[in-house]
Amino acid sequence: MVRLPYVTALTTLFSYGLLFAFGQLRDFFRKIIDWFKSTSKDLKGYAPICLGLEDFYTRRLYLRIQDCFSRPIASAPDAWFDVVERYSKDNNKTLHRTSKTSKCLNLGSYNYLGFAAADEYCTPRVIESLKKYSPSTCSIRVDGGTTDLHTELEFLVARFVGKPAAITFGMGYVTNSAIIPVLIGKGGLIISDSLNHNSIVNGARGSGAAVRVFQHNNAPHLEEVLREQIAEGQPRTHRPWKKIIVIVEGIYSMEGELCQLPEIIAVCKKYKVYTYLDEAHSIGAVGKSGKGVCELLGVDPADVDIMMGTFTKSFGSCGGYIAASKEIVQYLKHACPAQLYATSMSPPAVQQVISALKVILGEDGSSRGAQKLAQIRENSNFFRSELKKMGFEVLGDNDSPVMPIMLYNPAKIPAFSRDCLKQNVAVVTVAFPATPLLLARARICISAAHSREDLLKGLEVISKVGDLVGIKYFPAEPPKHGHQAHKKVD
């Protein structure tokens, strides 16, 4: 639910209409010029890779602002990092790297607990395991790719999350898109939140099950959809569904909102459907001891059938895991293609996760884990409240480290991104098709590695750029009580 000024909605629609019209005009002239230039079909009877209109959005809209995306970096994604400067001679159609870098404040990496850069506990152990186990197992899990590090990690993850058993994979995206087809097939029903991540959508499409969508975070609508689908049964035959799975996420990365887990679990229990919780952004980042959305919202992990997460965000590594009951994990070990055909996780990456988990649990002998968790909660709440006070429209719930700032108009996306980069703050802007058409946004990810000065600098730059670009849609609060507010937060 976003609130936007009506005039902004009109201007955004008009801008997209104008961009669309110009794109069509350019395509039209391109077709004429191409028809004149070469009537010879060099295709030799092969079909073209894409029809002319399939990549219209990429060609005519995305390429214009290509320099705001895919910026290469030249250092570890810590609180400050080096961004490589690029230039273009043909209006952003091709970009060339230079050898110059600029040090920028990192407000875009999913570095929630600060493990992305060298850490005093994790890095020596990772280097040791690199020397002992080598960078890759060069084998699938079933053959020779299961080292004792992998089994230790699976035990540790299961203990951390609160489930009986866990299984890990080499890539986070693949965890969703390869597991969902294994869990459910034709004759089953998947009900997923309308704002679920592309990996879940991909897995659902690949499974062959019927897919229905319920309104984002809306437990009554989920109940309505469930009742309708259970009553109707499978399409055409109307036989009862073989299995129904409801898929939700812990923190939605484009909104920064927490899932309404207790209500959704209550609905699922009532109708006896399975639940699948994707905690990619919430594991390790929210909750008093970092155990994710279940701890934060007071849901018993035994109520969620399958819990999925990734190691890329809070643990500074790569890969994903699934935690569930012993029977499900045993079945997945035999049936999942990512176990049977894909290389297992790289051993240093596994060691990084093990060390990070030990730090978070406090088992490394220090209280750095608890410090980091408190730091990220404080940082996110401070940043979010300051942004709201300045008049920006910020989405997301309190305690969530992801905060999108709404931009809306397509022209404000490159303006905001480029102006922030000029002042050495690197932000990530997201547009269509990752978000709905009208709701383009700049997404800020706060990290425990950010100090108070970093946040203040970020706020100052964003405020200046926000004034220039004109995205302070709400009235700003007067700084009368600013003095007291600072005292309270400190």
Next chain:
Amino acid sequence: MMPKLYVEAVPPADLNKNTEWFMYPGVWTTYILILFFSWLLVLSLFSCAPGTAWTFVNLAHFAITYHFFHWKKGTPFSEDQGIYNSLTWWEQMDNGKQLTRNRKFLAVVPVVLYLIASHTTDYRHPMLFLNTVAVIVLVIAKLPNMHKVRIFGINAGR
């Protein structure tokens, strides 16, 4: 100072990104405003009578909306992998459900344009004939019975 009017936008549960943008607030107003401003533009460019300008807008509207709503098929995104490649934009709207509010609005607009254009030209020929052809084709194309119908196989190809 004019107070800022806010609207609430709930992200609609529509998986088709090609048509989802039509369910947001402000779309109808933008459509009507575009038509009105293009009438003003035609008037200022050609300095013709208001009736001729409305006829021009009506015919341009006919050409553009027929091409984009009822002729072009598929979506401009390759990630959809061609599942909508045989459906025009009109058939993809609202997931194929007929007689929704959006569809009724879009069916009424050509009729209203026709009434305005024929009234301001005093029902004279040849403008009346052209306007009538435009409105008949557009309204027939939007009828629920014409869902996925291709007359004489026109536009049934890729």
